[in-house]
Amino acid sequence: MAFTHLAEDGSARMVDVSEKVPTAREAVARGRVILGDKVFPLVKDRNLPKGDLFGAARIAGILAAKKTPELIPLCHPLPISKIEIHFALNEAEKSLEIEARVKTVAQTGVEMEALTAVSVAALTIYDMCKGIDKGIRITDIRLLEKRGGKSGEIILEKGGLHGSQKA
Template sequence: MSLTHINHRGEAHMVDVGDKSVTSRSATATGFITMQPNTLQLLVDGALPKGDVLATARIAGIQAAKRTSDLIPLCHPLPLTHVSIDMDIDMTKGGIHVMATCRTDGKTGVEMEALTAVSATCLTLFDMCKAVDRRMVIGDIRVNEKTGGKSGSWSREDTVAPGNAVPEEKEDAAGSSMSTALLCVRFFGEARDHARAGMLDINIEAVEPLTVAGLKACLIARGDFDPSRLQAGRLMVAVNQKMTSEDHLLSPGDEVAFFPPVTGG
């Protein structure tokens, strides 16, 4: 396999994309920043010294996506058509999940823009909170999916195939094992506007029955999602990128996506 950013003399250079076709492209990246519980509570209460932490971090992520070619030497400047930053406060894990999605109509992909957006968002969260917590850790920054271009669509595969997933076992303080198997829940289009975050990890033990309908009821009861506000009044669902119905049985590791019948770009 050859590296496209290295020429025949072994020198770094910008790839010539002049002959490529213009296509609609998108990329989604995620990251996580951990912090002390009291820091996270101050953030939730809006009591940190620098003010509105989440709003500032969101703006930083959007700005960084637009300036990616100024930060990464061999990236092409791209006319972004969309940048979204979603942040999900996770009191259980003690941190904030960050997800960035970038879109463009162009000749090269937007993976670096999505990664840069996540990185800048996490760095700004650190800066906004460092007055009370210097032990924060930023990590797990990665591309989750991309669409468009010659290589088409790509999505990060689950560590364990959904059909053969085995719940991860951890020991609690008493020494007994407990299941921590998760469902990855994602919202798209108008559904995302009425969800607490664009992406959530839900423990399967909280879902009863273990079906799409049961998951939906769980999300509503937790206050994570309000489907009643959808203008179309309808909600579509896909499990592991395949359309399905509300009586579909779920397995640990499944990715469940909710979206209205028509989603905008």
């Protein structure tokens, strides 16, 4: 078992994918923002006419997914063919779930794109709420699903925020 991104001498490298055939790929990632007692009711009960809180976080996440190879040094540039970001409030935990779903047809997968989208959407929520409570936490950023490529389908956890639980 070895680090694919490190050469034998330990130096970082971008893995060679030039021999691989482009295939359809998909990744779903999720994370949670613990909003807490002060921020949660304000987010939940918002009757904001334009709702730019989630709107801004969604756009930030989509743009960040496209910036992944610029942010994560050893990521390959990929022709992303779809990005969707969904939000769901969790009353019990006073938290906000964020899920990103990314697709491509490429030689390598879009896990990092999905994880980056979730991370930056979460940071945007933090930024817009930090005037109320600086103790907000971003947590549990992880990969849920991955499809395509040599390893086929991997379901670590089932995604689907765009279904019934949606904010």
